[in-house]
Amino acid sequence: MARTCSICARDDVEIINRDLFAGVPFEQLHEKYGASVGALHRHKSHTKTQLIFAQSEGSETPASVAQRIMELDQCAEKLYRESVKAGDRLNTARALKEMREIVALSARLTGELNNQPQVLHQHLHISPEWAALRSVILNALQPYPEARTALIAALGRAQALTEGDSNA
Secondary structure, three states, rough: OOOOOOOHHHHHHHHHHHHHHOOHHHHHHHHHHHHOHHHHHHHHOOOHHHHHHOOOOOOHHHHHHHHHHHHHHHHHHHHHHHHHHOOOHHHHHHHHHHHHHHHHHHHHHOOOOOOOOOOOOHHHHHHHHHHHHHHHHHHHHOOOOOHHHHHHHHHHHHHHHHHOOOOO
16 A cells, blocks of 8 residues: 655645745755655655646636646647648748747646756665675775774664655
8 A cells, every 4th residue: 555645644735835846955845844855755756747736826826827838839739730831931940949848848847847956865775786885895894893893883873864864
């Protein structure tokens, strides 16, 4: 059974969605709302398309924005067909450019095209490469038991921190 999203279950989910949609960094959202960065990432990934519908005060309704984009797309399509039929290459190219812009706008709004850098959180401590490297490092530190013990303790603290953050 799928796990319930901890952000979706919050009373302030709409406010968090607005901030996510506005591009507020995850660390700031963590500080502002007390939600873990991992939970915010998971929430954003499953609500990408819903985020375009997070209303900001004074803006048009989401349905009207989506409707206007569809109307613009239909107008551009009509202009394209008419210019092709008339053999008007200049206006055909202009209509294609507008259609391309509309597709790009739609893709940005739905999250299909995102120019913001994506942060990928990988848990290094569970990868086979890290296990092999850790073994090499610990074997190299055999002649230095104090350094080896300190490294093991530091790695344990780091692993506990990452595991604690992912349990949102």
